[in-house]
Amino acid sequence: MATYTPRKWALHGLQGISDGTLEMHFGLYEGYVKNANLLNERLSEIRAAGKAAGSDPGYAELVRRLGFEYNGMRLHEYYFDNLSGGQSDIGTGRLYNALGEFYGGFEEWKKDFIAVGGMRGVGWVIAYCDTTNGSITNHWINDHENGNLAGFIPIVVMDLWEHAYIKDYKPAEKSKYIEAFFANLEWRVCESRLP
Numbered sequence: 066m067a068t069y070t071p072r073k074w075a076l077h078g079l080q081g082i083s084d085g086t087l088e089m090h091f092g093l094y095e096g097y098v099k100n101a102n103l104l105n106e107r108l109s110e111i112r113a114a115g116k117a118a119g120s121d122p123g124y125a126e127l128v129r130r131l132g133f134e135y136n137g138m139r140l141h142e143y144y145f146d147n148l149s150g151g152q153s154d155i156g157t158g159r160l161y162n163a164l165g166e167f168y169g170g171f172e173e174w175k176k177d178f179i180a181v182g183g184m185r186g187v188g189w190v191i192a193y194c195d196t197t198n199g200s201i202t203n204h205w206i207n208d209h210e211n212g213n214l215a216g217f218i219p220i221v222v223m224d225l226w227e228h229a230y231i232k233d234y235k236p237a238e239k240s241k242y243i244e245a246f247f248a249n250l251e252w253r254v255c256e257s258r259l260p
């Protein structure tokens with residue numbers, strides 16, 4: 066059975082995202098790791114007891130929640146990995162060109178990413194790469210699990226649950242958090258995700 070171990074990030078002193086927000090956010094992330102492990106344990110027990118049955122609402126709900134807890138864990142890892150305090154520029158190389166290809170330019174891609182970030186609700190904005198044709202497109206993920214695209218690779222990952230910014234900004238100031246996200250984005254990490 067797979068057991069996941071929470072990861073650690075030496076992130077502090079970011080621009081516009083406080084250390085307090087980061088500490089609280091790391092704690093939330095660890096909750097997803099813990100719950101992904103708990104779900105797997107519980108499901109293993111049910112299977113070992115020969116009681117796995119899709120018609121059992123309890124079993125069905127545990128299976129359904131795997132998508133929520135697992136993606137809650139994994140998307141936070143992508144998110145913290147692509148934050149650094151803005152130590153690397155986008156430059157004008159491979160990632161710059163790849164992001165701009167579908168939208169007719171890097172700035173147009175960024176405008177669209179920000180527009181998706183303006184959507185109501187809690188979730189994620191992800192620039193995903195379609196490995197079948199290499200194109201990168203922006204997507205909204207509801208909660209953690211609804212809207213992820215099978216086989217696509219996350220390139221730029223932004224958390225837009227309120228907990229990502231509510232200690233630093235008012236709810237109506239989400240756009241300031243998005244600006245801060247870009248100021249702290251570690252482009253080298255995003256580029257390394259390209260297939």
Ligand SMILES: [Fe+2]
Nearest residue numbers: 224226228229
């Ligand atoms: Fe989060």
